[in-house]
Amino acid sequence: MKTDGSVSQVAIPEEILQRIxxxxxxxxxxxxxxxxxTAALALPVTFVPKVAQALEDNRTPVIWLEFQSxxxxxxxxxxxxxxxxxxxxxDLISLEYAEVVMAAAGHLAxxxxxxxxxxxxxxxxxxxxxxxxxxxxxxxxxxxxxxAVASLKQAVAGAAATIAVGSCATxxxxxxxxxNPSGAASVSEIVPGATxxxxxxxxxxxxxxxxxxxxxxxxxxxxxxxxxxxxxxxYGKRIHxxxxxxxxxxxxxxxxxxxxxxxxxxxxxxxxxxxxPETFHNCPTVRYNEGVSWPVMAGHGCIGCSxxxxxxxxxxxxxxxxxxxxFGIEDTADKIGIGLAAATAAAFAVHGVASCFRKxxxxxxxxxxxxx
Numbered sequence: 001m002k003t004d005g006s007v008s009q010v011a012i013p014e015e016i017l018q019r020i021x022x023x024x025x026x027x028x029x030x031x032x033x034x035x036x037x038t039a040a041l042a043l044p045v046t047f048v049p050k051v052a053q054a055l056e057d058n059r060t061p062v063i064w065l066e067f068q069s070x071x072x073x074x075x076x077x078x079x080x081x082x083x084x085x086x087x088x089x090x091d092l093i094s095l096e097y098a099e100v101v102m103a104a105a106g107h108l109a110x111x112x113x114x115x116x117x118x119x120x121x122x123x124x125x126x127x128x129x130x131x132x133x134x135x136x137x138x139x140x141x142x143x144x145x146x147x148a149v150a151s152l153k154q155a156v157a158g159a160a161a162t163i164a165v166g167s168c169a170t171x172x173x174x175x176x177x178x179x180n181p182s183g184a185a186s187v188s189e190i191v192p193g194a195t196x197x198x199x200x201x202x203x204x205x206x207x208x209x210x211x212x213x214x215x216x217x218x219x220x221x222x223x224x225x226x227x228x229x230x231x232x233x234x235y236g237k238r239i240h241x242x243x244x245x246x247x248x249x250x251x252x253x254x255x256x257x258x259x260x261x262x263x264x265x266x267x268x269x270x271x272x273x274x275x276x277p278e279t280f281h282n283c284p285t286v287r288y289n290e291g292v293s294w295p296v297m298a299g300h301g302c303i304g305c306s307x308x309x310x311x312x313x314x315x316x317x318x319x320x321x322x323x324x325x326x327f328g329i330e331d332t333a334d335k336i337g338i339g340l341a342a343a344t345a346a347a348f349a350v351h352g353v354a355s356c357f358r359k360x361x362x363x364x365x366x367x368x369x370x371x372x
Contacts, residue, residue: 011049012031012048012049013049013052016052016053016056017031019056020056030052030055031052034052034055035048037051037207037210037211040207040211040234040282040286041211041223041233042232047218051214054214054217055217059093060093060094060124060213060216060217061094061119061120061123061124061125062094062095062098062124062125062126062213063096063097063113063116063117063120063125063126063127063159064097064099064127064129065097065126065128065129065155066098066099066100066128066129066130067129067130067131067132067148067168067169068131068140068141068148068168068182068184069130069169071100071129072166072202072203073129073166073203074100074101074129075203076203076204076205076209077165077204077206079206080207080209080210093213096112096113096116096120097109097112097113097116110143110144117154117155120158121158122159124158124160125159125161125213125216126159126162126163127163127165128152128163128164128169129165129166129169130166130168130175131168131169131172131173131175131176131184131185131186132148132149132152132184132185132186132187132190133148133149133182133184133185134182134190135181135182140182140183149190152187152190153190153191156187156194156196160216161195161216161222162187162191162194162195162196162197163196163197163209163212163222164186164187164188164196164197164199164229165199165203165204165209166200166201166202166203167200167201167202167305167306167310168184169186170186170187170199170200170228170230170308171186171200171308171309172184172185172186172309173311176309176311177311177312178312186198188229195222197212197222197223198225198230199230199231200235200306200307200308201281201305202305202310205282205283205286207286207291208231208234208286211234212231226280228308234282235280235282236280238276238277238278238279238280239276239277239279239280239281239302240276240279242284242285243276243296244266244284244296245266245296248266248268249268249270253267253268254267254268254269254270255267255268255269255271255272256271256272257272258272263299269299269300269301270301271320272301272318273303273316273317273320274296274302274320275302275304275310275314275317276301276302278304278307279304279306279307283296283302284297301318303315303317
């Protein structure tokens with residue numbers, strides 16, 4: 001390894017760097033991206049040249065479908081900065097279809113999608129954003145006369161890899177919250193036999209998405225996942241484990257109200273409803289907005305958006321989890337997490353039932369409330 005200016009360089013072959021530069025990509029930015037992605041994937045630095053080779057060799061076709069969504073995940077993708085979305089689209093991948101960024105509309109857009117599905121059958125990466133409505137034969141989300149259910153099944157059948165981005169695609173998200181009038185479901189629920197990697201979050205972190213794509217390009221397969229289909233490199237640790245306010249939690253130092261002295265000093269936000277002890281995500285280390293910050297760092301507690309059914313199970317967002325005895329410097333994150341999971345199960349179930357009675361027929365809602 002050698003150092004050039006502020007960027008530590010690894011042994012990426014010069015011919016790769018020259019070809020990257022000929023495509024209009026700054027070599028320093030490319031090296032930084034390869035190193036950052038390798039780190040995000042929890043790979044040793046010796047894998048940086050392998051990642052660089054995969055990126056230089058491939059312009060893998062990508063098809064991005066959007067269903068019941070606010071487009072927040074597309075917006076997050078557009079705000080990727082290492083590399084930028086422009087570099088991703090024009091230089092590193094071949095984005096064949098994506099409603100938010102494509103110029104075509106109407107029948108021209110549909111024609112482009114079907115051509116891509118046929119031309120790259122078995123070769124494209126499919127990215128799915130948004131929940132899929134199932135009630136009334138999928139009438140609540142139709143594109144060119146085809147239901148979201150039918151569109152998804154067709155696309156998944158020809159994909160080399162399927163990535164569900166955002167909480168709506170991975171577990172139903174807000175559309176599936178009680179009373180779930182459209183019967184919103186996740187990608188995995190619609191195509192239970194398919195291999196799907198889930199990248200939950202509201203929205204997905206663009207770094208985790210690009211790292212997952214790079215993993216596919218580098219190794220020819222999806223990354224290792226947990227039992228919920230989430231990549232271990234991004235969802236293998238609790239937010240609580242890496243939170244910069246963890247020391248205050250261990251010392252029993254909590255903010256009691258937003259804006260009080262403890263809050264201004266950066267004390268733990270547990271009493272203000274933070275769900276970090278029960279949420280698995282790499283927000284504290286990857287962060288958002290070009291790695292500048294994340295909710296807890298900005299003074300707002302975690303709402304557990306990467307956990308299944310968080311709109312029902314984690315709300316009210318500003319009410320703390322049930323009190324667990326023994327909090328203090330003697331307890332570990334593992335012990336606290338296990339205790340919280342046991343102590344909150346009954347409380348979340350009661351909250352879910354109460355939500356059903358407030359918002360609709362409890363018979364319908366029993367399908368919505370899921371235990372993690």
